[in-house]
Amino acid sequence: MKFTFSWLKRHLDTQATPDQIAQRLTMLGLEVEDLHDPAARLQGFIVGQIMEAAGHPNADRLRLCKVATGQGMLEVVCGAPNARAGLKVALATPGVIIPSTGEALKAGSVRGVLSQGMMCSSRELLLGEDHDGIIELPADAAVGAPLASVLHLDPLFDIAITPNRADCLGVRGVARDLAAAGLGRLKPLQIDPVKGSFKSPVGVHLDFPPEAQAACPLFVGRTIRGVRNGESPQWLKDWLSGIGLRPISALVDITNYITIDLARPLHVFDCRQVQGDIRARLARSGEMLKALNGKEYPLDETMTVIADDARALALAGVMGGEDSGVTADTTDVFLEVALFDPLRTAATGRKLAVESDARYRFERGVDPAFVLPAAELATRMIIEICGGEVSTLVQAGTPPESRPAIAFHPARVAKIGGFEIDRDEMRQILEGLGCAPTLGGEVWTVI
Structure with missing residues (x-):
């Protein structure tokens, strides 16, 4: 389970340092396997600004740049195609250790011209794989400021979760444990229900024989129409990429965020690909499903699927299907939040050799009381980022009996x-x- 320090502090009001948090987590039985501070390797790097960018006198593909450092000007030879006047850049001066090589930068002659520094790409700083150009920093970045402060690089925690601590498979669960251990205050989780303005054209049903009712005891959802599934806002992309997840699109990123943040997997279907209503049922022998990972899987009667009136759309609690997944052209979606049997979910995942963040959480057990709150939180997040008009909730089944006190x-x-x-x-x-x-x-x- 990975999360960044700033993500944790979204739920935990604390003055503790990352090292103090790591020590307390281990004492709580949440073993910290790694605490990585990416800012540590950027010591000495600063924000520079290219004031002039001219052609190199001895090389057609090189640029000779005058770069402001906040304390003067440096001449830097650069081969990046995006080097241009006015650009804010990640600048290394002589003596700074370049992360990708582990060697100290030295001033040196490049095709007969002295280069007094280096403007870096993401790959050179070990911040990504992009090496086609130098990093372009925000226009409001202060020249001469430490690069780490501008990139908002966070300490990254990687903790081992034992099977009995499914509550800590979300960042909020970890924050709750730390608050109880005296390392801060758990911030309240604000849940603002969204009032639907129309009846969902897609209904939900539970179609199980009596002996398999526990496969999916509760299924809720709603239609959201008129969404724009573009890029996620930068803060969401930064948080996901900070823990190693690749941002895909706003709708997908929102579901991934809620999975990691609140240990609550959920899914969105493209309504254009849904025929009739949506139902949870057992798979049929010989049925096939092409999943979001691009692989096609043979299903059997031991597995739970989410289906429409014509075919299986998703492996319940494991992975969605490619045919009903959202795309950049998606405008109407159906949001699904459900409970799935942990044992059946685990067995399906093992039989098909499918690993996913959803399976990892469902097979360990998710909070049955959090289905409806999660639907409201996801709805609110979708309309704030993607826009759209929301239907009333549709529901099949009831939450398992739980003891309120x-x-x-x-x-x-x-x-x-x-x-x-x-x-x-x-x-x-x-x-x-x-x-x-x-x-x-x-x-x-x-x-």
């Missing part, structure tokens, strides 16, 4: 844990976990 015996804490905890501290820990304790005498009620 538990009886908590403070006296048993010392008997089970082996040490005394002040009752006020118990209350603070419970509240840090997002619980609402009602204090009594020997028994508290905790929701």
